[in-house]
Amino acid sequence: MSLDQASTWTPAERDELQHTSLVRHRLEEQFRDLEQQHEVASLGMWIFLATEVMFFGTLFVGLGVYTYMHHEAFVKASEKLNWLIGGTNTVVLLISSLMIVLAVHSARVGNQRHLVMFLALTALLGVCFLCLKGVEYYIDWRENLIPGWKFDAEEWIQRDHLRPEQVPQVQLFLLFYWTMTGLHALHVILGIGAVLAMALLARRGRFSPVYYSPVDVTALYWHFVDIVWIFLLPMLYLTGTHTGADFHF
Amino acid sequence: MSTLIAEPSQLPAPAEEPRPNYPNVAYGLISWLLTRDHKRIAILYLLTVTAMFFIGGGAVTIVRLNLMTPEGGLVEADTYNRLFTIHGVIMVFFFLVPVVPTVLGNFCIPLMIGAKDLAFPRINLASWYLFVVAAGWTLYAILADGLDTGWTFYTPYSSQSTHYNVAPALVGIVISGFSSIFTGLNFIVTIHRLRAPGLTWWRLPIFVWTIYATSFIFLLAVPVLAMALILVILERLLRIGVFDPALGGDPLLFQHLFWFYSHPAVYIMILPGMGVVSEVIPCFARKQIFGYTFVALASFGIACLGFLVWAHHMFVAGISVYSAMIFSSLSYLVAVPSAIKVFNWTATLYKGSISFQAPMLFALGFVCLFTAGGLTGLFLAALGMDMHVHDTYFVIAHFHFIMVGGMVMGYMSGLHYWWPKITGRLYSEWWSKLAAIIIFVGFFLTFLPQFVLGYNGMPRRYHRYVPEFQVWNVLSSAGASILGVGYLLPLFYFLYSFWFGPKAGPNPWQATGLEWQTPSPPPPENFDRTPVVVRGPYEYHLEKAQNEP
Amino acid sequence: MSERLITPRSYIIVCVILVLLTFLTLSVSFVHLPGVWHIVAGLIIGLCKASLVVLFFMHALVSSRLTWIVIAVSGFWLGLLLVLTLCDYLTRGLVPFMPGH
Numbered sequence: 001m002s003l004d005q006a007s008t009w010t011p012a013e014r015d016e017l018q019h020t021s022l023v024r025h026r027l028e029e030q031f032r033d034l035e036q037q038h039e040v041a042s043l044g045m046w047i048f049l050a051t052e053v054m055f056f057g058t059l060f061v062g063l064g065v066y067t068y069m070h071h072e073a074f075v076k077a078s079e080k081l082n083w084l085i086g087g088t089n090t091v092v093l094l095i096s097s098l099m100i101v102l103a104v105h106s107a108r109v110g111n112q113r114h115l116v117m118f119l120a121l122t123a124l125l126g127v128c129f130l131c132l133k134g135v136e137y138y139i140d141w142r143e144n145l146i147p148g149w150k151f152d153a154e155e156w157i158q159r160d161h162l163r164p165e166q167v168p169q170v171q172l173f174l175l176f177y178w179t180m181t182g183l184h185a186l187h188v189i190l191g192i193g194a195v196l197a198m199a200l201l202a203r204r205g206r207f208s209p210v211y212y213s214p215v216d217v218t219a220l221y222w223h224f225v226d227i228v229w230i231f232l233l234p235m236l237y238l239t240g241t242h243t244g245a246d247f248h249f
Numbered sequence: 250m251s252t253l254i255a256e257p258s259q260l261p262a263p264a265e266e267p268r269p270n271y272p273n274v275a276y277g278l279i280s281w282l283l284t285r286d287h288k289r290i291a292i293l294y295l296l297t298v299t300a301m302f303f304i305g306g307g308a309v310t311i312v313r314l315n316l317m318t319p320e321g322g323l324v325e326a327d328t329y330n331r332l333f334t335i336h337g338v339i340m341v342f343f344f345l346v347p348v349v350p351t352v353l354g355n356f357c358i359p360l361m362i363g364a365k366d367l368a369f370p371r372i373n374l375a376s377w378y379l380f381v382v383a384a385g386w387t388l389y390a391i392l393a394d395g396l397d398t399g400w401t402f403y404t405p406y407s408s409q410s411t412h413y414n415v416a417p418a419l420v421g422i423v424i425s426g427f428s429s430i431f432t433g434l435n436f437i438v439t440i441h442r443l444r445a446p447g448l449t450w451w452r453l454p455i456f457v458w459t460i461y462a463t464s465f466i467f468l469l470a471v472p473v474l475a476m477a478l479i480l481v482i483l484e485r486l487l488r489i490g491v492f493d494p495a496l497g498g499d500p501l502l503f504q505h506l507f508w509f510y511s512h513p514a515v516y517i518m519i520l521p522g523m524g525v526v527s528e529v530i531p532c533f534a535r536k537q538i539f540g541y542t543f544v545a546l547a548s549f550g551i552a553c554l555g556f557l558v559w560a561h562h563m564f565v566a567g568i569s570v571y572s573a574m575i576f577s578s579l580s581y582l583v584a585v586p587s588a589i590k591v592f593n594w595t596a597t598l599y600k601g602s603i604s605f606q607a608p609m610l611f612a613l614g615f616v617c618l619f620t621a622g623g624l625t626g627l628f629l630a631a632l633g634m635d636m637h638v639h640d641t642y643f644v645i646a647h648f649h650f651i652m653v654g655g656m657v658m659g660y661m662s663g664l665h666y667w668w669p670k671i672t673g674r675l676y677s678e679w680w681s682k683l684a685a686i687i688i689f690v691g692f693f694l695t696f697l698p699q700f701v702l703g704y705n706g707m708p709r710r711y712h713r714y715v716p717e718f719q720v721w722n723v724l725s726s727a728g729a730s731i732l733g734v735g736y737l738l739p740l741f742y743f744l745y746s747f748w749f750g751p752k753a754g755p756n757p758w759q760a761t762g763l764e765w766q767t768p769s770p771p772p773p774e775n776f777d778r779t780p781v782v783v784r785g786p787y788e789y790h791l792e793k794a795q796n797e798p
Numbered sequence: 799m800s801e802r803l804i805t806p807r808s809y810i811i812v813c814v815i816l817v818l819l820t821f822l823t824l825s826v827s828f829v830h831l832p833g834v835w836h837i838v839a840g841l842i843i844g845l846c847k848a849s850l851v852v853l854f855f856m857h858a859l860v861s862s863r864l865t866w867i868v869i870a871v872s873g874f875w876l877g878l879l880l881v882l883t884l885c886d887y888l889t890r891g892l893v894p895f896m897p898g899h
Contacts, residue, residue, distance in 0.1 A: 029774070030359075030366040030443065039862075040368050040442045046865055047434050047468060050872035055472035057876040058506055062480065062491075064880060065887055067837070070497055087824045091817050098813040101855045105806055148487040168496035175489045179480075223856045227848045233820075234840020238827040241836065441864060469875045505883045556878060560886065571889040572882075 026211050038213040045217040049224045056183070056228050063176045063235055066169075073169035075240035076160050080145060081177065085136040086237040089129050093226045096125035100195065100219045107212035112202065115215070119199035122222065126192040133185055146178070147171035177236050184232060187225050194218045270673070270770040285370035286773055291356035292671075293377050298348045301384060302736075305339035308332045310733065313726040321713040329712035330397035331413075337400030338391065338418070342425050343384050345656055346514060349521030350432060350467075351376070353663045354460045356671055358436060360764035360771060361454050363445025363780040368438040372431050379428035387421030390414070399710060401511070404492035404503040408484040416485050419478045426475045433467030436460055445763070447782035451545070454762055454786045455538065458545045459524030462552035466513045466520075469556070474510030477503060504566055508559035516555040519619070519651060520548060522659025523590055526612045529662050530594050532760040533609035534601025537787040540593040547593075550586035558583050564635045573632055580630035584623060591620050606758075607681035611662035614689050615655055622650025625700070640710075643703025649696045653732075658688070661739070668743065669753030673769040676746035680738060688735035694728025761788050804854055812854045819847050 031037040067074045103118030144152045151174075153167045162170065198218050201207065207215060271288040281289055312332050315323035324332065355373065359366055367373050390396070394414040398407040407415050440461050444453075480491045481503065490496025492503045531538045538544060560568055560576040568576075594616050603609070625647040628634050638644060669675055698721035703709075707718050714722065756765040763780055764771075784791075823843045827836060853859045858869060 028370075030364060030368070030370070036442065040438055042861075043442060043864065043868075044369060044434060044438050046868045047437055048430075050868055051430050051434070051468050051472045053872040053876055054469055054879075055476055057879065058473045058476035060876075061880050061883055062502060062506070065499070065502055065883060066497070068884070068887060069499070071834070073497075083824065083827065087820060090820050094813060094816045094820065097851060097855050098809055101809050102806060105809070108803075148489050165497075168490055171489055172491065172497045175483070175487070175491065179483065220856055223851050226855075227851055230847045230851070231841070231844050234823060234837060234844050238823065238840050239837050240827075241830050242827045469872075473879065501886070502883075505886065509879055509883075556875070557882065560882070568886045569889040569891070570893045572886040575882075575885065 034210055034213075038211075038216070041213040041217050042220070045220045049220065052224060052228075056180075059176065059180050059183070060231065060235065063180070066172055066176070067235075067239065070166070070169040070172070073162065073166040074173045076156075076162060076166075077170040077173040077177075078237060078239040079242065080143065081237045082136050082139055083237045083242055085132050085139075086233055089132050089136075090229060090233050092125050092129045092132065093229050096122050096129070097223050097226045099125060100222050104212070104216055104219045107202070107207050107215045108209055110209045112205065112207075115202045115207065116199055119195055119202060119215075123192050123195045123199065126188055126195065129188060130185065130192075133181070145174055147174045180232055180236065184225065184228055187228070191218075191222050191225050195222065268768070268772055270768065271773045272770055274773045283374075285366070285374060287355050287359055287367050287370065287373060288671075288771065288773075290373050290377055291352050291354075294347065294351040294355060294380070297377070297381055297384065298344055298352060299740075301339050301343040302348075304388070305336050305344060306733065306736065308335040308339070310729070312336065313729045315712060316714070316722045317726050319714050319716045319719050319722075324712070326712045327397065330399075330710070331391070331395050333710055334396050334399050335391050338387065338396070338422070340652075341400050341514070341518075342422055343380075343387070345518040345652055346429065347380065347425075347432075349525065349656075349660055349663060350436070350460055350463055350517075351380070353456075353525065353660070353667060354436065354463075354521060355432075357667060357764055358439060358457060358460060359443070360670075360767065360775055361457055361762060362440065362443060362448055363763050363776060363782065364439065364443040365774050365776070367435045368443055369431075369435050373435055376428045376431040376435070379424055379431070383421045383425035383428060386424065387418050390417035390421055401507065402478070402481060402503075403507075404481060404484070404500045405494075408481045408492050408503075416482045419482050423475045423478050426471045429467045429471050433464035433471075436464040437468065440464075445780045445782055451542070452782055452785045453545075455527035455541070455544055455548070456521075456524035459520045459527070459548045462548040463517050463520045465549075465552050466517050466555065470510040470513040470517075473506055474514075477506035477510070480506075501563065501567055504563050505560070508562045509556070512559040512562065513552070513555045515648070515651070516551055518656050519659075520551060522615060522619075522656045522663075523548070525659045525663035525666070526594060526615050527590075528760075528762070529608045529612040529666050530597050530616075531787040531789060532666075532758055533606060533612070534598050534603050535789045535792070536597055536601035537790050538593065539596035539599075540589075541785070541787070543589050544593050547586035547589045550589075551583065554579070554583040554586065561630055561635070564632060565639050577630055577632050581627065584627055584630075587619075587623055591616060591623075605682070606665075606678065607676075607685055608662045608666035608758075610682060610685035610689075611658045611665060614685065614692075615658040615662060618650050618654025618658065618692065622647055622654055625650065638703055640708055641703035642699040642707050642709055645709050646696050646699035646703055649699070654692050654696070658692075661685070661688070664739070664743075666758070667764075668746070669757045670764060670769045670771070672747055672750075673753055674746045674750035675753045675757060676750055677742045680742040684735050684738040684742070687731060687738065691728050691731030691733075691735050695725050695732050696728070698722070698724045698728075759792075761786060804857065804860065808854060812850050816847050816850055819843055 026037075027034055028037060031040065099118050099122040103115050103122065106112075106114035106118055140146065141150055144150050144155060148171070151171065156162050156167050156170055157164065195218060198215050202215070271286055272292075281293065284290060284293075309332070311324060312329065315321050315329060315332075317323075321329065355367070394417070396411075396413050396415060396418045398411055398413075398415065402415070402419070440453075440457060483489070484491045484493070484498075490498040492498045492500045494500060527538060527544060558576055558580040560572060561580045564573050564577075625643070629638065629644065629647060665676070665681055702718055702721045702725075705718070707714050753769050755768050757769075758765075763776075763782070766780065767775060823840055826839050826843070831839065852869060858865055
């Protein structure tokens with residue numbers, strides 16, 4: 001079955017599938033049919049993502065308020081973050097989003113092999129994101145960008161000509177950086193777990209064109225994690241002007 | 250009203266073999282702890298929140314005893330701070346916020362909309378476990394080590410100065426927040442997607458509308474609180490000045506984020522109570538609710554406008570004068586939908602056939618006390634007045650009128666109204682009416698003097714006061730003891746009714762609503778066949794027309 | 799589940815656009831812009847990217863009205879939190895707070 005076919009199951013075939021024992025086994029008793037169950041699952045995930053918007057959003061508001069209050073120090077601090085790894089990670093996540101949406105499509109048309117493959121690729125790219133993040137965190141550690149643990153106030157005053165009272169403001173920025181990227185990474189880890197679980201279930205033939213809502217719902221979550229990163233990139237990495245001198249490992 | 254199994258001639262005769270209902274369909278602790286039945290989960294919540302209510306009440310009993318004399322002295326100042334913190338944290342996060350949605354909402358919503366269960370039964374059970382873990386954890390953290398910041402955890406005291414271990418208690422509250430989020434999510438999805446055929450939005454009981462509005466607030470406000478508390482935890486653990494002015498932070502940012510949740514939280518607390526009253530008043534006035542559309546939309550109006558007013562808690566904290574003026578104006582605006590509801594309840598009572606059973610007594614108490622409390626809120630919304638009475642007993646009296654006089658009475662009303670449905674038993678009419686009257690009298694005696702105290706300048710959260718305030722404080726403490734008796738009474742007559750009360754039929758109050766069309770207690774699957782709804786709620790006037798010649 | 803379908807080809811095209819927009823974001827950060835404009839530009843491009851992800855990858859384009867409402871409400875509410883909070887910070891110091899005057 002090629003990727004381009006819109007649907008390989010006719011409505012009649014789909015209706016017949018509704019009554020098989022496999023399908024009955026998946027239908028919970030408070031629902032009328034699998035379609036309602038899928039709708040409800042999707043709505044539930046969308047609403048959960050709305051709460052996550054407010055959850056992450058609070059950090060963005062805090063960051064926004066403090067960026068307004070301490071613009072100069074925040075820009076100086078932002079310039080020290082590794083935009084290359086940040087940018088690469090953005091592209092990695094975008095491609096992983098493509099992979100998972102193709103997985104959902106494969107589930108919908110009943111292509112089991114492609115479903116498993118795309119889910120595995122999504123998880124792989126997720127792990128790739130985490131590895132790049134790990135490298136970035138190591139570089140941040142090496143460059144004394146961890147407030148409260150590895151941070152050299154003098155270095156900031158000398159190298160970047162900061163006033164003494166701006167040094168804590170830099171630390172504040174870095175706290176937001178670590179909290180926001182750390183929380184995001186935690187969500188990526190949970191997402192990878194969910195995607196791998198879906199891949200395992202798919203391999204066992206759990207999903208069919210009339211029952212694939214767990215995959216759909218996992219994909220929604222994954223896209224949300226991608227969107228958070230889309231906003232993290234400009235707010236954390238790109239608040240100042242970069243030059244070629246920032247290109248470093 | 251529905252056209253399902255409600256035809257009396259089709260109901261099985263009582264002498265036939267009893268069908269299983271949700272309590273007796275399976276026995277054993279494990280069947281309760283692993284249940285997915287929303288009705289059983291409601292009972293689990295009932296037990297938990299009742300326990301929390303009495304713990305929070307116990308703390309404030311000691312507070313009021315201490316306040317009998319001007320120099321205090323019953324407990325030390327430090328202990329006093331810990332006591333009012335315990336009272337606030339437990340009553341807000343572990344009683345008022347969850348009680349009606351998780352007990353009455355969990356039990357009644359699927360029944361009211363003709364569904365077999367909520368949309369996500371396992372998440373419902375997970376909510377309860379999260380709540381229990383959060384409650385146990387927070388209780389341990391507060392009692393073992395202590396917390397003296399007040400339930401508002403203002404920075405920089407909570408994040409730096411206090412020597413008490415704030416972080417564990419905050420973690421417990423964050424966990425309880427997740428419990429709330431899951432509950433809210435469940436209700437919203439259920440109400441959107443699991444309504445019975447024919448049950449359009451405009452045929453829903455008002456209780457469902459208010460639970461929906463409450464869930465809306467849960468979902469949008471709780472995550473912000475969770476993150477604000479996490480930032481305080483981080484500041485304590487890492488000593489980085491997120492809210493420390495010396496290190497570039499702003500303590501007011503915490504207050505903004507905290508009150509963004511906590512003001513809508515007070516609407517979380519009151520809206521379900523309003524929903525209960527909107528069910529009880531039409532039933533015991535035998536009259537359709539006046540202005541159904543307005544009452545329904547006002548629930549939503551309260552939920553939305555409630556998000557726009559949070560900084561009225563911060564008028565003296567140092568926000569800019571311009572934003573203070575904006576928030577003050579918005580605070581006036583939020584009184585409007587509440588007033589609409591009060592007018593409509595009153596109009597419902599007008600020319601109704603009113604009977605004064607216990608649920609109605611509590612509901613009338615709610616309307617009276619909520620209105621009084623709400624009006625004093627307008628005093629507080631005025632910038633000039635708030636400068637004078639902020640952080641005094643005026644504020645305490647205001648919110649207790651709404652929370653205790655309003656919300657707890659609303660909960661009592663709902664509990665008394667739906668108890669026959671939940672347990673299948675009737676409680677003692679006489680004792681319940683006595684409890685209602687005792688609670689009402691005790692309440693007035695406790696909290697009316699506090700308005701006087703606050704206006705005359707007695708600050709809140711002080712363990713001692715100037716001698717001229719003693720009379721009012723003694724009156725207040727005396728009232729509190731009466732209130733305590735009033736709250737203990739239901740424990741006795743409800744438990745008594747559970748074993749010895751007469752059996753209630755499916756509809757002891759002759760009320761409309763799908764939940765009254767099933768047996769009491771309901772069977773596990775709620776309805777034999779999915780009901781089909783053809784009429785609106787509160788069709789009491791039709792019954793009246795039928796009875797007239 | 800809607801019967802209207804977004805084809806795999808569309809997904810791939812959207813992904814390419816998203817990657818290009820990422821390059822654009824990074825390039826803009828090398829241009830010298832005064833003050834806050836870097837953040838403004840970054841957020842605007844970010845909003846475009848997020849919209850594409852929501853509409854196409856998350857199938858909002860073919861989803862029910864209720865889904866649209868959930869998306870709109872969550873964005874709007876976050877905006878409320880941001881705007882009303884900033885309302886305080888942006889107007890501090892404009893009118894001196896002197897009780898009695």
